[in-house]
Amino acid sequence: MEKLVIIGGNAAGLSAAARAKRIDPRLNITVLEKLPHISYSTCGIPYFLVNTVTSDSLMSYSPETFEKERGIKVHSQVRVDAVVPSRRRVEGTRADTGEKVTFPFDRLLISTGVKPKHLAVPGSELENVFTLVNLGDAMRIRPALGAARSVVIVGGGYVGLELAECFQSLGKTVHLFEKEPQVLSSIDPDMAQIIEYELRRFGVGVSVNAKLLALTGSAGDGGRVIGVKTASGLGVTPADMVLLDTGVEPNTDLTAETDIRIGMAGGIAVNSNMETTVPGVYAAGNCAESWCPIRRRPVLNFIGTVAAKQGRIAGENMAARRSKFFGSIGTTILKVFDLHVARAGLSTREAAVESMPVVSARIEAEDHASYYPGARKIWVKLIVERTGRKLIGAQVVGYGDASKRIDVAATAITSGMRIDEFAQLDLAYSPPHSSLWDPVLVAAQAVMRKL
Amino acid sequence: MEKLVIIGGNAAGLSAAARAKRIDPRLNITVLEKLPHISYSTCGIPYFLVNTVTSDSLMSYSPETFEKERGIKVHSQVRVDAVVPSRRRVEGTRADTGEKVTFPFDRLLISTGVKPKHLAVPGSELENVFTLVNLGDAMRIRPALGAARSVVIVGGGYVGLELAECFQSLGKTVHLFEKEPQVLSSIDPDMAQIIEYELRRFGVGVSVNAKLLALTGSAGDGGRVIGVKTASGLGVTPADMVLLDTGVEPNTDLTAETDIRIGMAGGIAVNSNMETTVPGVYAAGNCAESWCPIRRRPVLNFIGTVAAKQGRIAGENMAARRSKFFGSIGTTILKVFDLHVARAGLSTREAAVESMPVVSARIEAEDHASYYPGARKIWVKLIVERTGRKLIGAQVVGYGDASKRIDVAATAITSGMRIDEFAQLDLAYSPPHSSLWDPVLVAAQAVMRKL
Numbered sequence: 001m002e003k004l005v006i007i008g009g010n011a012a013g014l015s016a017a018a019r020a021k022r023i024d025p026r027l028n029i030t031v032l033e034k035l036p037h038i039s040y041s042t043c044g045i046p047y048f049l050v051n052t053v054t055s056d057s058l059m060s061y062s063p064e065t066f067e068k069e070r071g072i073k074v075h076s077q078v079r080v081d082a083v084v085p086s087r088r089r090v091e092g093t094r095a096d097t098g099e100k101v102t103f104p105f106d107r108l109l110i111s112t113g114v115k116p117k118h119l120a121v122p123g124s125e126l127e128n129v130f131t132l133v134n135l136g137d138a139m140r141i142r143p144a145l146g147a148a149r150s151v152v153i154v155g156g157g158y159v160g161l162e163l164a165e166c167f168q169s170l171g172k173t174v175h176l177f178e179k180e181p182q183v184l185s186s187i188d189p190d191m192a193q194i195i196e197y198e199l200r201r202f203g204v205g206v207s208v209n210a211k212l213l214a215l216t217g218s219a220g221d222g223g224r225v226i227g228v229k230t231a232s233g234l235g236v237t238p239a240d241m242v243l244l245d246t247g248v249e250p251n252t253d254l255t256a257e258t259d260i261r262i263g264m265a266g267g268i269a270v271n272s273n274m275e276t277t278v279p280g281v282y283a284a285g286n287c288a289e290s291w292c293p294i295r296r297r298p299v300l301n302f303i304g305t306v307a308a309k310q311g312r313i314a315g316e317n318m319a320a321r322r323s324k325f326f327g328s329i330g331t332t333i334l335k336v337f338d339l340h341v342a343r344a345g346l347s348t349r350e351a352a353v354e355s356m357p358v359v360s361a362r363i364e365a366e367d368h369a370s371y372y373p374g375a376r377k378i379w380v381k382l383i384v385e386r387t388g389r390k391l392i393g394a395q396v397v398g399y400g401d402a403s404k405r406i407d408v409a410a411t412a413i414t415s416g417m418r419i420d421e422f423a424q425l426d427l428a429y430s431p432p433h434s435s436l437w438d439p440v441l442v443a444a445q446a447v448m449r450k451l
Numbered sequence: 452m453e454k455l456v457i458i459g460g461n462a463a464g465l466s467a468a469a470r471a472k473r474i475d476p477r478l479n480i481t482v483l484e485k486l487p488h489i490s491y492s493t494c495g496i497p498y499f500l501v502n503t504v505t506s507d508s509l510m511s512y513s514p515e516t517f518e519k520e521r522g523i524k525v526h527s528q529v530r531v532d533a534v535v536p537s538r539r540r541v542e543g544t545r546a547d548t549g550e551k552v553t554f555p556f557d558r559l560l561i562s563t564g565v566k567p568k569h570l571a572v573p574g575s576e577l578e579n580v581f582t583l584v585n586l587g588d589a590m591r592i593r594p595a596l597g598a599a600r601s602v603v604i605v606g607g608g609y610v611g612l613e614l615a616e617c618f619q620s621l622g623k624t625v626h627l628f629e630k631e632p633q634v635l636s637s638i639d640p641d642m643a644q645i646i647e648y649e650l651r652r653f654g655v656g657v658s659v660n661a662k663l664l665a666l667t668g669s670a671g672d673g674g675r676v677i678g679v680k681t682a683s684g685l686g687v688t689p690a691d692m693v694l695l696d697t698g699v700e701p702n703t704d705l706t707a708e709t710d711i712r713i714g715m716a717g718g719i720a721v722n723s724n725m726e727t728t729v730p731g732v733y734a735a736g737n738c739a740e741s742w743c744p745i746r747r748r749p750v751l752n753f754i755g756t757v758a759a760k761q762g763r764i765a766g767e768n769m770a771a772r773r774s775k776f777f778g779s780i781g782t783t784i785l786k787v788f789d790l791h792v793a794r795a796g797l798s799t800r801e802a803a804v805e806s807m808p809v810v811s812a813r814i815e816a817e818d819h820a821s822y823y824p825g826a827r828k829i830w831v832k833l834i835v836e837r838t839g840r841k842l843i844g845a846q847v848v849g850y851g852d853a854s855k856r857i858d859v860a861a862t863a864i865t866s867g868m869r870i871d872e873f874a875q876l877d878l879a880y881s882p883p884h885s886s887l888w889d890p891v892l893v894a895a896q897a898v899m900r901k902l
Contacts, residue, residue, distance in 0.1 A: 043880065044882050332881075403885065404852070404854055407855055416866075424760055426778075427861055431495050
């Protein structure tokens with residue numbers, strides 16, 4: 001019986017395990033996970049912190065139920081210390097007992113996700129300073145959150161923005177510092193400013209161009225953080241708690257002593273079957289690179305949907321069914337208070353990095369017929385490659401339905417659609433759902449006027 | 452100065468007029484409309500009948516404001532009697548004065564929309580028996596509606612279904628008769644049954660396989676309708692008012708004495724520039740045929756979005772800017788009580804008419820992460836052409852967000868996307884917006900298992 005070992009019990013790892021087992025039920029599959037829990041929704045963590053959902057409801061399976069229902073062995077609380085491809089085994093340690101364990105494999109999947117980038121700033125070791133990468137982090141943050149009255153968030157990425165809303169809704173005083181000139185640098189500045197407006201509208205302090213200098217704490221206060229010093233002219237901002245959203249990177253530690261290659265983008269390099277440079281060793285999820293069909297090179301995507309897809313493809317190939325991962329275009333969405341913020345493809349800045357000449361236009365519209373009750377404002381920005389007239393990027397921000405518009409754009413970008421065809425898309429219309437000319441079509445007309 | 456005459460003051464006609472004027476402001480453009488009002492949302496009429504919106508708010512422009520803001524002459528209440536291409540003029544009659552009028556043209560657009568099919572059934576001439584095609588009809592229906600307690604709707608198409616909800620919400624007793632074995636024959640029976648369930652849940656009587664035999668009225672009751680006799684075993688159903696949604700057809704009357712060809716689908720035949728078989732004479736909107744890129748032949752589409760797009764393209768070509776209409780794929784959406792019903796591309800039945808071998812699958816899912824509050828059920832059905840594995844049809848019905856899913860499918864169908872690529876689309880996910888595997892991707896996996 002062939003042995004499959006999978007390191008990591010989340011989106012990529014469990015998708016791979018389940019898929020491989022479904023294709024070939026005879027496979028002997030083992031999942032190793034360092035935390036006590038598996039199969040939880042990382043994207044749901046903010047809703048756990050504000051008690052909208054319980055930690056149980058974030059988890060689809062416990063190790064026991066996954067094992068029982070899927071016939072896949074799960075070892076939780078096993079930290080993998082080394083991958084030894086030459087001897088076809090992984091070596092680890094049980095977190096509870098300290099016992100050394102080894103697992104032999106015929107095929108291996110590395111799906112170890114991300115780790116926070118090390119932040120070289122004085123005071124980052126103080127108590128009540130947190131990063132949030134997994135459910136374990138969230139479980140440490142939640143009890144500390146009760147006593148905190150003022151929270152500083154350093155970094156205005158997805159996690160920082162979602163947590164700003166979380167903490168504010170719990171009645172905390174929240175201030176967000178971002179070192180760049182805008183929050184959410186994956187979208188264009190003219191879209192990001194709408195988010196900043198929304199944060200301030202709900203009472204969140206926002207400082208951009210604000211480099212973190214130090215976290216201050218007092219010895220008399222048990223080593224707890226009491227303030228944040230930034231180069232923003234604000235001096236020291238008081239804080240009972242600090243949340244660092246200062247970036248993550250692929251967790252590729254296990255490849256160190258192996259021939260598994262790290263790619264130019266910084267993740268584990270894989271081919272379209274999700275196989276690494278070592279035959280029989282696969283990688284999937286946030287630790288692996290992902291093909292970008294627009295840039296035509298591998299990139300990093302730290303998002304559960306891509307992880308799950310890569311995992312599924314890895315699982316198919318590990319079960320000897322040849323299939324290919326077509327890539328990802330960086331589609332994301334988030335809710336910040338009443339605002340929906342979505343993007344797909346390349347931003348203007350990302351296109352510039354690729355030396356791609358682009359034309360873009362931003363329009364403002366209502367999300368459905370203005371005479372029908374409940375119409376809300378959205379802004380749509382489309383980015384078109386000038387030579388081939390192909391849609392390569394889209395951003396939608398607004399109080400109305402942004403989700404639908406970004407998914408239409410994502411589908412068109414994936415298909416390599418020209419803006420001329422996009423502008424005539426036959427989209428669904430009735431007064432409660434859209435307008436006669438859907439906002440994405442109006443945006444397309446606006447770009448075409450500039451081409 | 453070149454003279455453009457446009458017959459019909461709605462989606463197609465006004466899109467054409469506005470577009471042509473924008474491209475070439477020197478053009479002398481005249482719009483002729485038989486009704487007193489122009490530029491109203493036909494799709495908004497049901498919401499006018501239930502007083503959600505006023506008739507004024509349905510109209511973007513009055514003839515006067517359109518003329519003033521756009522510099523386009525509008526003659527409302529002018530019925531066009533004849534188009535005389537050989538003499539480059541149209542002949543008409545003013546509805547208010549009976550005066551005969553002629554309008555010379557260099558280029559002409561026919562955008563005369565649809566007319567109800569003649570229904571050869573006894574009693575169809577009785578009072579309180581209505582069809583609903585335009586705002587004029589709605590203005591006659593509304594006053595009669597007040598006194599009516601029981602309403603019978605004959606025909607379960609888009610209009611019939613929307614009006615069933617309308618009338619029910621006004622407190623009427625509503626019964627809907629449909630001669631086919633299902634309502635809404637543009638979707639598959641397994642999806643239509645969900646609509647029938649919803650209608651009954653809200654107290655609307657629904658009889659399928661119910662051919663209309665006669666409308667009964669009593670002379671003593673002023674020739675008013677009092678009942679509907681159908682071949683449904685119900686005998687005579689009492690009715691104070693009857694709404695006939697028994698089909699419309701392109702209004703091509705004006706082509707009768709001309710060389711303007713009617714196509715195989717029954718509408719005015721046009722090329723991709725929206726020009727008819729008579730040079731300089733264009734047609735757009737519901738009276739014209741529309742290219743179907745899936746069937747690769749012209750079809751009929753009675754929907755405002757397509758009319759507006761065709762009008763826009765016609766306007767560009769009439770203003771001497773060459774542009775092409777790429778076609779339409781029959782994307783529609785409607786709300787029936789709490790249910791959203793959407794379709795795009797070909798249904799199973801329509802594929803069979805084209806002798807296209809297809810595989811389909813229907814799945815049931817929630818519209819976003821089940822642990823996040825407000826998740827609602829939707830059903831997604833995808834139809835794939837077996838040989839080329841291309842997505843050719845989609846249907847989405849449900850209490851949750853159907854609109855987004857149908858537009859993603861419509862975009863993929865338009866691009867000719869294979870189901871293999873569709874199943875890996877990088878769609879936006881966060882718990883309030885979708886699930887890790889969006890329902891359309893789950894449906895794609897289900898179809899692929901059958902291929």
